[in-house]
């Protein structure tokens with residue numbers, strides 16, 4: 001018997017088996033593909049194009065085996081729509097179809113499919129082709145992980161943050177929506193490291209990252225390690241009052257959680273908040289100005305005694321009011 005590790009290189013396999021989506025309205029075809037892959041992959045099934053799209057958006061399979069003739073929208077259209085959405089664009093599609101003409105194959109490949117298989121299927125050939133494309137997909141995922149994720153804390157890294165801030169700034173100007181930044185810096189971290197050692201310092205960095213991940217949960221938000229003991233968060237579509245509340249919650253939660261984990265050595269953070277208002281004109285500043293404002297607010301929080309936050313809106317001189325503890329859930 002061939003095991004999952006014989007199907008794909010073990011270094012590409014995470015805790016879960018790769019996920020395949022089979023899209024076909026003919027139960028016998030679904031059964032045939034299910035039998036080929038059930039042992040090595042988690043196999044999802046959709047019998048029409050609309051539910052295939054919904055499943056892809058929700059479950060993000062690693063590969064789609066897609067019939068062309070389907071009830072409702074056809075396979076070509078499904079493939080096109082998958083390609084048009086950023087969150088599903090990276091899912092490879094293989095057409096598995098009874099159409100064996102060059103036109104269909106040309107159309108399928110030009111819609112963005114990575115391969116084209118004609119039914120009736122030959123199990124060993126389908127397995128080999130799926131293995132090739134799953135390997136490429138999982139290698140790509142791993143590479144993205146290495147390029148954009150901070151190895152110590154598991155949140156995004158500075159490179160990812162810079163790219164997303166640039167993109168979100170452009171989007172917020174075009175759509176005339178607010179955009180906010182949070183800079184979060186652990187207080188007296190040098191002292192913590194000196195007293196308890198670098199390994200404890202690393203552990204504390206992971207704990208703070210975890211608090212940020214739990215507090216900042218919208219899919220459009222970005223939590224990143226900006227440098228040493230400093231984190232930065234991009235919050236699209238967020239009003240200043242809500243971001244100040246979030247900042248306050250982070251200050252409280254870090255102190256409480258770190259105190260729980262090590263009552264003798266709780267940590268605190270200082271937070272700088274900067275907001276671009278919805279009606280901000282492009283000529284009035286850049287995302288570098290937003291970053292500089294968040295940084296200056298972080299500096300003000302440090303100067304104000306640490307374990308606190310400061311915030312300002314671009315183009316305004318007065319500071320944002322500090323939200324009360326009860327509102328922040330502390």
Ligand SMILES: Nc1nc2c(ncn2[C@@H]2O[C@H](COP(=O)(O)OP(=O)(O)OP(=O)(O)O)[C@@H](O)[C@H]2O)c(=O)[nH]1
Nearest residue numbers: 185186187188189190191193198199201202228229
């Ligand atoms: N353990 C650990 N420490 C780090 C890491 N990156 C940076 N640091 C430490 O973080 C400390 C930052 O010190 P400072 O910049 O002086 O700031 P601070 O002591 O936190 O003081 P304030 O920010 O003013 O409250 C330094 O001792 C760095 O060595 C890391 O990846 N792991």
